Amino acid sequence: MNNEHDAIDNLADLESFLVSVENGGFGLQGVAGIGMATNTKDGRHFIAVFDDNQSLLLARYVTDEVYENGKEMVRNGVQTKH
Structure with a gap:
């Protein structure tokens, strides 16, 4: 996982x-997908970027608030602003 301060x-x-x-x-x-998950060892939430083989390419921890309120953004993508 990347630096906790990030x-x-x-x-x-x-x-x-x-x-x-x-x-x-x-x-x-x-890059084939992006998802949010919870680390089973310490319960911390993170966002992960995967390739076609479901191998982890990049991950960043997220706060509980971002995990709860950002699920739809991750699931549906970022909505462009006109």
């Missing part, structure tokens, strides 16, 4: 993270 702690940062992944901002190859 945890996503608000919905604006979650949106920015998602847009960056979608636009190739992290230089990731073969």
